[in-house]
Amino acid sequence: xxxxxxxxxxxxxxxxxxxxxxxxxxxxxxxxxxxxxxxxxxxxxxxxxxxxxxxxxxxxxxxxxxxxxxxxxxxxxxxxxxxxxxxxxxxxxxxxxxxxxxxxxxxxxxxxxxxxxxxxxxxxxxxxxxxxxxxxxxxxxxxxxxxxxxxxxxxxxxxxxxxxxxxxxxxxxxxxxxxxxxxxxxxxxxxxxxxxxxxxxxxxxxxxxxxxxxxxxxxxxxxxxxxxxxxxxxxxxxxxxxxxxxxxxxxxxxxxxxxxxxxxxxxxxxxxxxxxxxxxxxxxxxxxxxxxxxxxxxxxxxxxxxxxxxxxxxxxxxxxxxxxxxxxxxxxxxxxxxxxxxxxxxxxxxxxxxxxxxxxxxxxxxxxxxxxxxxxxxxxxxxxxxxxxxxxxxxxxxxxxxxxxxxxxxxxxxxxxxxxxxxxxxxxxxxxxxxxxxxxxxxxxxxxxxxxxxxxxxxxxxxxxxxxxxxxxxxxxxxxxxxxxxxxxxxxxxxxxxxxxxxxxxxxxxxxxxxxxxxxxxxxxxxxxxxxxxxxxxxx
Amino acid sequence: xxxxxxxxxxxxxxxxxxxxxxxxxxxxxxxxxxxxxxxxxxxxxxxxxxxxxxxxxxxxxxxxxxxxxxxxxxxxxxxxxxxxxxxxxxxxxxxxxxxxxxxxxxxxxxxxxxxxxxxxxxxxxxxxxxxxxxxxxxxxxxxxxxxxxxxxxxxxxxxxxxxxxxxxxxxxxxxxxxxxxxxxxxxxxxxxxxxxxxxxxxxxxxxxxxxxxxxxxxxxxxxxxxxxxxxxxxxxxxxxxxxxxxxxxxxxxxxxxxxxxxxxxxxxxxxxxxxxxxxxxxxxxxxxxxxxxxxxxxxxxxxxxxx
Numbered sequence: 057x058x059x060x061x062x063x064x065x066x067x068x069x070x071x072x073x074x075x076x077x078x079x080x081x082x083x084x085x086x087x088x089x090x091x092x093x094x095x096x097x098x099x100x101x102x103x104x105x106x107x108x109x110x111x112x113x114x115x116x117x118x119x120x121x122x123x124x125x126x127x128x129x130x131x132x133x134x135x136x137x138x139x140x141x142x143x144x145x146x147x148x149x150x151x152x153x154x155x156x157x158x159x160x161x162x163x164x165x166x167x168x169x170x171x172x173x174x175x176x177x178x179x180x181x182x183x184x185x186x187x188x189x190x191x192x193x194x195x196x197x198x199x200x201x202x203x204x205x206x207x208x209x210x211x212x213x214x215x216x217x218x219x220x221x222x223x224x225x226x227x228x229x230x231x232x233x234x235x236x237x238x239x240x241x242x243x244x245x246x247x248x249x250x251x252x253x254x255x256x257x258x259x260x261x262x263x264x265x266x267x268x269x270x271x272x273x274x275x276x277x278x279x280x281x282x283x284x285x286x287x288x289x290x291x292x293x294x295x296x297x298x299x300x301x302x303x304x305x306x307x308x309x310x311x312x313x314x315x316x317x318x319x320x321x322x323x324x325x326x327x328x329x330x331x332x333x334x335x336x337x338x339x340x341x342x343x344x345x346x347x348x349x350x351x352x353x354x355x356x357x358x359x360x361x362x363x364x365x366x367x368x369x370x371x372x373x374x375x376x377x378x379x380x381x382x383x384x385x386x387x388x389x390x391x392x393x394x395x396x397x398x399x400x401x402x403x404x405x406x407x408x409x410x411x412x413x414x415x416x417x418x419x420x421x422x423x424x425x426x427x428x429x430x431x432x433x434x435x436x437x438x439x440x441x442x443x444x445x446x447x448x449x450x451x452x453x454x455x456x457x458x459x460x461x462x463x464x465x466x467x468x469x470x471x472x473x474x475x476x477x478x479x480x481x482x483x484x485x486x487x488x489x490x491x492x493x494x495x496x497x498x499x500x501x502x503x504x505x506x507x508x509x510x511x512x513x514x515x516x517x518x519x520x521x522x523x524x525x526x527x528x529x530x531x532x533x534x535x536x537x538x539x540x541x542x543x544x545x546x547x548x549x550x551x552x553x554x555x556x557x558x559x560x561x562x563x564x565x566x567x568x569x570x571x572x573x574x575x576x577x578x579x580x581x582x583x584x585x586x587x588x589x590x591x592x593x594x595x596x
Numbered sequence: 597x598x599x600x601x602x603x604x605x606x607x608x609x610x611x612x613x614x615x616x617x618x619x620x621x622x623x624x625x626x627x628x629x630x631x632x633x634x635x636x637x638x639x640x641x642x643x644x645x646x647x648x649x650x651x652x653x654x655x656x657x658x659x660x661x662x663x664x665x666x667x668x669x670x671x672x673x674x675x676x677x678x679x680x681x682x683x684x685x686x687x688x689x690x691x692x693x694x695x696x697x698x699x700x701x702x703x704x705x706x707x708x709x710x711x712x713x714x715x716x717x718x719x720x721x722x723x724x725x726x727x728x729x730x731x732x733x734x735x736x737x738x739x740x741x742x743x744x745x746x747x748x749x750x751x752x753x754x755x756x757x758x759x760x761x762x763x764x765x766x767x768x769x770x771x772x773x774x775x776x777x778x779x780x781x782x783x784x785x786x787x788x789x790x791x792x793x794x795x796x797x798x799x800x801x802x803x804x805x806x807x808x809x810x811x812x813x814x815x816x817x818x819x820x821x822x823x824x825x826x827x828x829x830x831x832x833x834x835x836x837x838x839x840x841x842x843x844x845x846x847x848x849x850x851x852x853x854x855x856x857x858x859x860x861x862x863x864x865x866x867x868x869x870x871x872x873x874x875x876x877x878x879x880x881x882x883x884x885x886x887x888x889x890x891x892x893x894x895x896x897x898x899x900x901x902x903x
Contacts, residue, residue, distance in 0.1 A: 106679035113633070184640075187648035189631060192638045207640040261680045279681060279689050281763050281854030307761060308849040308858070311745060316760040319752045480628025480867050487632075517638060 083298075083592060090298065091573060091593040097303040097322035099313045103280045107261040109246040110181040113189040118243050123285055123302060123588050124268040125246040128155050128174065128225070129237055133590060135406065135503060135581040137237055141169055141247065141269070142225070150232035150537070155240075157223040162290035163249055164266075164273045171219035173247035173269075179205075180253075181244050183212035193244040193501065197236065198229040232537045235504045238406075241585070242502060271297055271589040280306050285588075298592035317569055326568035326584075330452050333392040333567045342572045346393035348404035348582050349566035350500035352508060353397070355446075355461070355493050355559040356521035362489045363521075366442045371434040373556035374415075376493075378427035379464050381420055385562060389456050392567045397560040399549045400498075401508040404563070404582040408505040411546040413553045424467070431468045441469040448474070448495040449482040457561070458495065486520045494520060496558070503583055505545045506535065512557050523557040597895070601888065608884045613663070615880045616873065620659045623869055630676035630867040649676060662873065672874040677866045683874035690856035691878070694843035696766050697853065701779035702833075702840045709783035710829060713790025717825075718817060720795060728787060735784035744777045744850040761852040774851045778844055782836050789832055794825040823897055830897065834890030838882050 081090045104117030109125050112118055122130075130140035142155040161169035180186050182194045182205040195202040200216025216228030229236060239245065249260075249267040256265045263274045271293065272285035285302040287294060305322055307313040310329040317325050328336065336344040357367055357376075366372045382396030398416035401408055415423055431437050446462065448454040455476065462472035472493075477485060486494045498518075500507040510516060513532055514524040531548040535541035552558070566584045570577060573593045578586040631637055631645050646652045650661065665671040672683035681689075709732075716728035751773060752760035764770050797803060798821055806816045843857025856875060863871035895901045 103678070105675075105677050108679065111679050184644040184647070187645045189633075189637060189641065189645065191641050191644070195638070203640075206638070206644070208644070258680065278763065278854050279678070279686060280848070280858065281852055305762065305852060306854075307852045309745075312748060312761065312850050315745070315748050315753050319756065319760055321752075321760060478865060480626070480632055480865070483632040484627040484629075 089595040099325035121243040123272040126270045127246045128240040153227045155225040170222040171225040177248040200228040323571040346565045349564040351564040371430040375427040375430040378423040393565045395563040401505040406503040438469040444492040446493040677868040694855035698841035705779040705782040709786030713787035717794030732784040732787040
């Protein structure tokens with residue numbers, strides 16, 4: 057009796073406390089009138105496989121992780137760094153980093169968030185027993201000992217990360233890394249609750265068990281249907297939160313999702329139906345958006361012996377790239393604001409000034425003229441054609457681009473056989489260099505040009521065309537520790553263009569629709585990371 | 597009869613084992629890996645993952661453990677894609693959803709399809725017949741991946757009457773569109789089969805005899821014609837029922853029901869070995885069971901059939 061009374065009292069108190077939020081209020085800073093309904097909902101293309109920050113390896117789970125967990129540092133609306141759990145960070149030599157943690161950060165069960173939680177999480181990410189697909193990220197961040205722990209050659213738990221005390225974290229790196237703070241934003245390096253994980257094992261991310269330190273906690277999850285988040289009352293910034301709950305709907309089919317968006321069932325969706333963007337933009341300019349997305353689309357050229365011998369000749373590779381009419385691909389096939397690319401790293405990458413690549417300044421006619429001349433020089437042409445195998449994975453856009461390319465190359469005397477594979481087979485074929493030309497795309501892991509350029513270094517496993525250049529490798533190695541890497545990146549891009557290591561095609565945009573009553577959206581975050589803690593809904 | 601059922605169930609066991617072995621081999625031979633992505637995984641990381649899932653062990657050991665865990669613990673293992681769930685969780689969550697909309701689709705398909713076909717046959721070459729044939733051919737040629745978006749366009753976007761997807765524990769308004777989309781083509785097939793069978797029965801000798809005895813038409817249809825006319829329908833209903841309760845990729849994808857039908861394709865494309873095997877075994881077992889049910893129904897309807 058008493059217990060039930062207490063329970064109902066608690067519920068009543070909670071209702072009373074939450075009631076004022078729902079009333080007509082104004083935004084504390086902008087003074088805009090807030091809507092009564094402060095729920096935010098969006099559509100996911102696919103169910104996220106996991107919410108365990110150390111195990112996440114795809115975008116859908118990444119977006120949810122940014123609402124549930126908070127790393128050392130987090131991002132402002134424009135993607136610049138701002139304090140997360142850490143309030144201050146410093147280094148003398150870019151190799152030893154010290155982070156001071158806020159003392160009011162709490163897990164959703166009330167426990168304080170301490171430096172030990174980061175030590176635990178980072179070691180856990182690298183531990184072979186965790187079997188994280190993203191353990192390489194710890195190695196990419198140059199944390200001392202990561203490579204050995206992942207390879208099983210060092211004891212798990214021996215990474216170069218130490219809790220000096222509860223609120224001071226020290227990180228040792230194998231090499232100076234000026235952009236290390238940027239890397240701590242990523243979900244792999246978010247903290248995780250040791251006691252909860254040890255108690256529940258792999259079930260710790262279930263709604264009943266999960267403990268988080270971000271602005272929200274997981275309330276409900278129905279696989280392949282929806283999930284719901286509610287505010288974490290223990291979050292240090294909980295008072296500034298305006299959104300009252302977040303719902304994500306899993307809708308695989310893009311057209312179906314768009315119909316439901318138009319019927320007002322949710323506020324935001326990306327992965328729009330292919331080709332729908334121009335119409336959406338024309339009909340609903342305040343709803344449809346295109347912003348830069350840090351991914352580059354390119355064709356890998358097989359530089360090894362399994363590729364066509366003509367591709368060993370730099371003139372042939374250049375001719376192929378010159379002949380690509382990139383604006384046909386961006387303006388007529390994709391039609392969503394993508395930028396034609398002549399270099400690899402995306403133009404919107406932070407602190408990266410896109411170099412002017414020599415052939416980008418020619419007109420397309422001039423490029424074509426040169427391409428034909430280059431082919432002649434190499435001894436090929438319509439009289440002596442070459443047959444190339446081009447592979448791409450199943451997708452309407454990839455198919456259209458591949459067909460367009462084969463037409464653009466036809467005047468050079470290049471006969472292209474198009475082969476289409478489903479994704480997993482495709483990866484297998486491409487990784488084993490069983491192609492001449494292969495579609496590829498690379499997306500940034502962190503907002504710095506090396507995330508792109510590292511791909512083409514000789515020892516990178518994902519360098520599927522096996523381009524090798526000592527000059528390029530040396531430039532990248534130097535850039536990694538340079539105070540101002542920009543001139544080195546410019547040189548590196550010039551080397552890529554000179555050798556035509558790959559054929560760059562375009563730089564991505566992120567296209568999405570967003571209900572216009574939602575404000576403070578992170579349009580300028582080039583990594584397309586958004587945080588619900590920032591947004592709010594204004595009254596119509 | 598009892599011995600027959602027992603015999604059929606005994607045969608089902610080796611059939612399922614063969615199904616598991618063949619699927620396992622095909623899966624093993626398919627190129628790619630559950631862990632492959634645009635960004636290749638460093639070899640050390642891949643080795644850790646393969647050890648975690650037992651993929652580094654010899655083929656015989658893998659399949660042996662797999663069957664052993666099913667037999668002893670009814671454990672279908674982990675999902676290779678959904679790291680937070682294992683296969684049993686996924687089936688436990690998704691199968692009731694699929695079962696619900698599948699069952700009601702079946703009921704609708706039978707209750708509308710069978711009477712439609714029979715009425716068409718009895719009123720052969722009248723406007724009713726033409727209408728029924730028209731409707732059923734129309735429904736047959738309208739595949740559910742066309743019908744589903746049309747339904748959402750009309751009932752969600754234009755009229756705003758029904759939600760365009762979701763499940764919410766199976767509330768009625770979330771059920772209507774999936775049921776219409778799933779049952780339509782089955783309904784059409786049932787109507788066509790019932791009509792053809794009924795037409796054949798109505799021209800057979802024993803019906804002519806019944807007519808010449810002066811029996812009223814209603815008695816002829818209900819007592820003499822209906823049962824034999826339903827035989828072909830029932831042989832169709834067994835596989836159709838399994839087809840419906842195991843769900844549909846289209847329904848699950850378009851209406852985001854959270855059912856298990858979508859795993860059929862998605863698990864194969866993702867090389868989610870665990871889910872792919874689990875779904876195959878489940879569908880295999882259901883097919884075997886409902887074929888048996890159909891055979892039993894046959895014996896009940898047609899006294900000539902004895903097991």
